[in-house]
Amino acid sequence: MRGAPLFNWCIPAKAGIQSGHEPRERHRALGSRLRGSTLVFVATLFAAFGAPATAQDRLPPAPYAYQQLADPAKEAKAKALMETLRCLVCQGQSIADSDAPLAGDMRHEVRTKIAAGESPDAIRKWLVARYGNWVSYDPPFDGATALLWLAPLLFLAVGLWLAFGRLRGGGGGEP
Amino acid sequence: MRSRWVLFVPLAIMALLFGAFVYRLTVPAETLIESQWIDKPMPLFDLPPATGGVAGLKSSDLADGRPRLVNIFASWCIPCRAEAPQLEALKAAGVPIDGIAIRDRPEDVAAFLRENGNPFDRIGADVQSSVQIALGSSGVPETFLVDGKGIIREQIQGVILQDDVPRIMAKLEAMK
Structure with missing residues (x-):
């Protein structure tokens, strides 16, 4: 593993070069939606982050980034899957929610695979094999997540134990 | 006597939680996502x-x-x-380097x-990031060390620094 601070991901570095990785944009999404006085806000944002203005590609989005599949059933499958896949460069958003180019390219990838008849499960597995469970909002049951899945049962057991203790002890009166 | 101490348990739990939140706010989580596609063959692709x-x-x-x-890149x-x-230094030392250009235009x-030199033997255009996704890569620049059989042996996320050059050369040499 390499030094952490140099490769800070999502926050654009003050002088581009400081960040090892290029955060794959966020500004295009802002630009297309905001107008008028909000431009001042955007300008402030740019000033605040000092993100290099050239640090975004000039290609149009991939065909299926913003275009639905013609078959509604397939589109529904793709949409459901995309909502449970995590955007890699705008962490905390699903690829369905993000306007980052990489998220758009991933939507294109998902829709293309669905259109070709692949199952959502297979596509999720395909991505997990590359990015790890991190990319999925549907964590599997394994060593790392066992506590997560079992905690409700655990708390229920503790609650029952306390409740029964209280009820049984209640007859004996307070010490 | 014991029951009085029990009263402090919720406060202690809150203090712990508060401490955890403050910690995560001041030391953000490591957000690099490493590729899991290591020690595996290059995905099949043919880029123009x-x-x-x-x-x-x-x-x-x-x-x-x-x-x-x-x-x-x-x-x-x-x-x-x-x-x-x-990359120029590695090239000069005889390391073959191929490139994959992400979401790029030919003129760019x-x-x-022209500006930075060309250390690349070949450069494929990955216009829709499809090869990047197939590699489990999430940003630029990233560099993959690939052995003679086309098996990916290491992923380097971020810029290759001067200090990294000898180690990379040694690792590639060891693969021969």
């Missing part, structure tokens, strides 16, 4: 040339017996410029090579 005068890149090019670097990526001298790639 990213710009005139340099050949495109297909996965079968990467299994010619020589260990090499596959560098994921883009002309719009500013850190990639900082990486150029190190040409300008990038």
Whole structure:
């Protein structure tokens, strides 16, 4: 593993070069939606982050980034899957929610695979094999997540134990 | 006597939680997502040339017996410029380097090579990031160390620094 601070991901570095990785944009999404006085806000944002203005590609989005599949059933499958896949460069958003180019390219990838008849499960597995469970909002049951899945049962057991203790002890009166 | 101490348990739990939140707010979580596609063969792809005068890149090019670097870059990526001298040094030392240009236009790639030099034997154009996704890569620049059989042995996320050059050369040498 390499030094952490140099490769800070999502926050654009003050002088581009400081960040090892290029955060794959966020500004295009802002630009297309905001107008008028909000431009001042955007300008402030740019000033605040000092993100290099050239640090975004000039290609149009991939065909299926913003275009639905013609078959509604397939589109529904793709949409459901995309909502449970995590955007890699705008962490905390699903690829369905993000306007980052990489998220758009991933939507294109998902829709293309669905259109070709692949199952959502297979596509999720395909991505997990590359990015790890991190990319999925549907964590599997394994060593790392066992506590997560079992905690409700655990708390229920503790609650029952306390409740029964209280009820049984209640007859004996307070010490 | 014991029951009085029990009263403090919720406060202690709250203090712990508060401490945990403050910690995470001040020390953000490590957000690098490493590729899991390591010690696996290069995914199959056949990318057209990213710009005139340099050949495109297909996965079968990467299994010619020589260990090499596959560098994921883009002309719009500013850190990639900082990486150029190190790639030049590796190239000069005889390391074969192939490139994959992400979401790029031919004229921009040409300008990038003019300004920063061209250490690449071939450059494939990955217009929709499909090869990048198939590699489990999430940004630029990234560099994959690939052995002579086309098996990916390591992923380097971020800029290759001067200090990294000897280690990379030693690792590639060991793969021969």
